[in-house]
Amino acid sequence: MFSQLPTPILDPILSLSVAYRSDPRSEKVDLGIGVYKNSAGETPVMKAISQAQDIVVATQKTKSYVGLAGCEEFNQSMVNLLLDGTSAMDRVAGIQTPGASGALRMLGDLMKVAQPNTTIWISNPSYVNHRPVMEAAGLKVKHYHYFSPETKQVDVARMLDDLSTAGPDDVVLLHGCCHNPTGADIDFDAWKVITQLAQKNGFTPFVDIAYQGFGDGLEQDAQGLRYMADNVEEMLITTSCSKNFGLYRERTGAAIVVGKSQHDVNNAKGKLMTLARATYTMPPDHGAALVKTILQNQELTAVWKQELSEMQQRLLNLRKILCNELRNNYNTSQFDFIESHKGMFTVLGFSQDQMARLREEYGIYGVGDGRINVAGLTERDIPYVAQAIVNVA
Numbered sequence: 001m002f003s004q005l006p007t008p009i010l011d012p013i014l015s016l017s018v019a020y021r022s023d024p025r026s027e028k029v030d031l032g033i034g035v036y037k038n039s040a041g042e043t044p045v046m047k048a049i050s051q052a053q054d055i056v057v058a059t060q061k062t063k064s065y066v067g068l069a070g071c072e073e074f075n076q077s078m079v080n081l082l083l084d085g086t087s088a089m090d091r092v093a094g095i096q097t098p099g100a101s102g103a104l105r106m107l108g109d110l111m112k113v114a115q116p117n118t119t120i121w122i123s124n125p126s127y128v129n130h131r132p133v134m135e136a137a138g139l140k141v142k143h144y145h146y147f148s149p150e151t152k153q154v155d156v157a158r159m160l161d162d163l164s165t166a167g168p169d170d171v172v173l174l175h176g177c178c179h180n181p182t183g184a185d186i187d188f189d190a191w192k193v194i195t196q197l198a199q200k201n202g203f204t205p206f207v208d209i210a211y212q213g214f215g216d217g218l219e220q221d222a223q224g225l226r227y228m229a230d231n232v233e234e235m236l237i238t239t240s241c242s243k244n245f246g247l248y249r250e251r252t253g254a255a256i257v258v259g260k261s262q263h264d265v266n267n268a269k270g271k272l273m274t275l276a277r278a279t280y281t282m283p284p285d286h287g288a289a290l291v292k293t294i295l296q297n298q299e300l301t302a303v304w305k306q307e308l309s310e311m312q313q314r315l316l317n318l319r320k321i322l323c324n325e326l327r328n329n330y331n332t333s334q335f336d337f338i339e340s341h342k343g344m345f346t347v348l349g350f351s352q353d354q355m356a357r358l359r360e361e362y363g364i365y366g367v368g369d370g371r372i373n374v375a376g377l378t379e380r381d382i383p384y385v386a387q388a389i390v391n392v393a
């Protein structure tokens, strides 16, 4: 059975971590995998999570099954975080999933059942797993223009041009904030225009929001998504607690649908539960139990919001220090765009060869497509990294 299988192709991001770990150079810097790191280069358990963990351990009486949709209080908390104050609140339903990755797959499967002819449009470039997941769900995938290599910002005109050809059989996947991999986000005006296009041409928006709170803040990062949810009849949403709760390995996320009526979304939720039953049956509980505990407790929520805001400020600060270093010590404004990008990632605009030079000559590990994880920097690394960037540019 197995002898016919081809040699596996290594995941381009996960294999970087392996190479980084075996690199003996002491000056090496890991800007590859998308995890937040503090100034000590660590990805700590957040304080709010540790406190919630104590509560869960002290109060949990059973490890019995929870249910196909996971924890309903968690699901409601996720809906509140994303859609609070919108008219979508009474025509929305969601299930807890194993991370946003699980949510992407469940919604991919739902689209395939509900509208078998669906073509899903994803940005070029996009999160490395968007295309494989949607293809695995049996959907056709198309790209829309997104990033301008010249300006290092979103090419909104070309993006809108492409999306104006999307119709009722199409779903348009947008990044809610902190675009992965580019770091370049659309502004609120573009959210409004895309919403109008969806209304006029009949495509369904799908927002993947994996970094709420890492860009401009918890509320601000949901602004475009909320405007859209207020103004379209149907919408799909995936969200993740990997980054903003630091729960990467606990696989905690949600798949959410907004529909024309509560009746419609109840049916969609029922179908999602059937799909989950045939895939993993139930999501892991621990991460969702922690998030629920935090969001149902005002004090813990305040601790979490404070920590999240510190993480967001740290990202902004690292961007600023790196740009200053490049401007002041190398007299170049070529990389000023780094400061305008949002969240953990920035695409430097380097070729595969330039990224290989960063890795081989300097031990700086970014992704081959030019993405660096700004959160992987420490203040101490910045002069070294700035010098390497200038030398390779």
Ligand SMILES: Cc1ncc(COP(=O)(O)O)c(C=O)c1O
Pocket: 034, 098, 099, 100, 101, 102, 127, 175, 180, 208, 210, 239, 240, 241, 242, 248, 252, 253
């Ligand atoms: C845009 C985007 N969506 C989804 C995910 C998947 O996140 P999770 O760890 O919750 O599966 C990621 C992770 O990097 C991401 O960047």
